[in-house]
Amino acid sequence: MVSRRWFLLQSACAAILAGAPFRHAAAAGTFSVTHSDEEWKTLLTPEQYEVLRRSGTERPFTSALLNEHRRGNFACEGCELDLFSSTTKYDSGTGWPSFWAPLDKAVGTETDVSFGMTRTSVHCSRCGGHLGHVFDDGPQPTGLRYCMNGIALSFKSLET
Template identity: 65%
Template structure:
């Protein structure tokens, strides 16, 4: 199986998992555990986020691959958290991973926290906003130099601010 074929297969599986998470989503939003500078109730988050943003940022959902306009955004600027507007990634670290989600090889220092995600019978590294705890995506060790990391981020969890 080619790498591209694998990613196509993985995208389909991810979509099925995302759909099942939407159907069986909890009534209370399980953002990253811990205490964060920006804390809001579910009702407050729902007022400021779209339904899709709420699902991803507050309920650890996953957007469908290839659906985010930010996947093709390569202008100079900064990607900020859609929940609290904390600057998360510089456009200088963005690359085309071929996965269908915006990918970066490193975040802005101190902006992104990580935790262990054991959902779907896998052990992955989850990336979340340091300030509001919003789920961003996952970190994989198949990225480019210099870090070798791929921050695979849901575009709906970001806003792009041109330089």
């Protein structure tokens, strides 16, 4: 027999997995690049919009940027601001492009309490687009792991 408690627990788990009630807009604040919601929808693919503007997460191991090993910079898909250097990229084994440090003043952070846990969300400092999360289990010299959604990034090669 299904109890009310079991039903509520299962409903909550389904909602968490779907992410719908816990999704929030891109970072709050004032940014130098702004667009209306409708403009963002025309500038970004539906998948990019879901991540950058609705704080979604791409499936792990699906980003082509996991295998990007050339010298260059990883930039925001929303506004083209350079965010991470390839010199700080490493394989974290998590399935998302990971870096141990961003470029100076390229990203901002805020507390994210979605999915029943407290994490640190990372956003672009120019447009406020959600990029991923930062954790304190990365390599030295920072000990940080900036775990980014590849769909929120583009790569700009510095090789000639």
